[in-house]
Amino acid sequence: MIIKHASVSFFFHFFLFSLSNLITLGNVLANDDNFExxxxxxxxxxxxxxxxxxxSAxxxxxxxxxxxxxxxxxxGIGEEINLLLIGKPKGKVSQLTWDINGNGFEPVSPEKLKGRLMITLTAKKDLRKDTSVTIRAKTNEGKQASITINIKVPVKMTERKFKGIFITDDGYSFDTEKFSERLKGQSGVIGxxxxxxxxTKVSFAKIKIIERDGGTKWNGPRPSLASSHSVAGAGKVINIRQKNNFYxxxxxxxxxESRVASLYKPNQNPQEFWWICNFFVHVPEKNQDTIFLGTTNQKFYFKALNNYSVxxxxxxxxxxxxxRDSNN
Structure with missing residues (x-):
């Protein structure tokens, strides 16, 4: 989820809007011509x-x-997998049938699978727990072969500070090392x-994550700078990249000047408040949140220093x- 606080400059409106559509960098789809x-x-x-x-990631x-x-x-949920019947005897291929025992894949009519040596199945995106599915191929001579596919759901998230270059959906490249140049002469920080x-042993590149607003909190009188998370990026669908990651x-x-005006008020320096951020697996096709991945607080702290000059x-x-201090 791309989060921003209210009242950012035009550049950062543009910058954060671009970030909110991060690309998955197209998981490499190797040529399947050799799957035979x-x-x-x-x-x-x-x-x-x-x-x-x-x-996989x-x-x-x-x-x-x-x-x-x-x-x-x-x-992973949402992944596609190709299955190919090999070996002998296959009997009359036109009469070959497939049986899917389990509820982990998107439904496919048996008639559409009949007579096919290779089939493609898609794991359901809305599964809420790990699921194993056994698929059997049966020839007209009564011979069978089976395989079990284990479908994994997301279980948690890990986080770290990122430094380096990344590319947005619309092709813009950003270098975190250059943020200081963009912030020169202004109050604030970007991370x-x-x-x-x-x-990460599977791919989640076909599913989405969403960050839901759990409310804005503070201690004591309401800080004048306290803004609502709901109008600052909460609820935006997040794409997952090829390493099962997002930014x-x-x-x-x-x-x-604007920050000084807010902090100069009686009992308003310093100011602190926080957003409660809840993360879920999200299924856009059903407008449904499924698996809860965790909650965290996004805390903001503002203080005027050096006689309100910093x-x-x-x-x-x-x-x-x-x-960050505004003089850095």
Whole structure:
């Protein structure tokens, strides 16, 4: 989720809008032309081999072999997998049938699968727990082969500060090392958090995450700078990238004069408030939140220093702190 505090400059409106549409960087879809029965396999007993459409997150994180990775039988919700009947005897192929025992895949009519040596199945996006499904192929001669596919759901998220270059959906490249140049002469801070959805042994690139507003809180009198999370990015659907990750931009950018005006009021320096942020797996096709992935507070702290000539801004989220004084 891309989060921003109210009243940012035009540049940061544009910048954060671009970030809110982060690309998945297109999980590499290897050529499936080679997903066929080899001569050696044709001589073996009847069996089913599998090949996922996408590589797992670990394949990219650990730089593993793509061909080997795509043979896995553990897949994430939303993933597609190809199944191919190999070996002998296959009997009359036109009478070959497939049976799917379990409720983990999107429904497919048996008639559409009949007579096919290769089928493609898609794991349901709205599953709420790990599910195993056994698929059987049966020939007209009564011979059978089966394979069990284990469908995994997201279980939690991990977070870390991100530094480096990343690209948005609309092709813009941003370097976090250059944020200081953009903030020169202004009050505020910008931080990028890389969030990874676990487990990474599968791909979650076909599902979405959403951050829901759990309310705005503070201690004592309401701070004049306290804004609503609901009008600052909460509820926006988040794409997941090929490493099962996405980027969360936490920021507050404003003129020094504006912040001084807010903090100069009686009992308003310093000011602190926080948003309650709840994360879920989201299924846009059904407008439904499914799995709860956790909650965190996004805390804002503002203080005028040096006789109101410097504004200190601190933002914390997932326990990660971003701090800047306006004279830096």
């Amino acid at each position: 029965e080899t001569e050696e396999e044709a001589r073996e007993s009847l069996t089913i081999k599998s090949k996922t459409v996408l590589c 670990d394949c990219y994180i650990k730089n593993e072999n793509e061909a080997t990775d795509r043979k896995r039988t553990d897949i 990028i958090i890389e969030v990874t959805v676990l487990p 969360d931009c936490v920021s507050d950018v404003n003129s020094i 504004i200190r801004t601190i933002i914390k989220k997932f326990g990660l702190e971003f701090k």
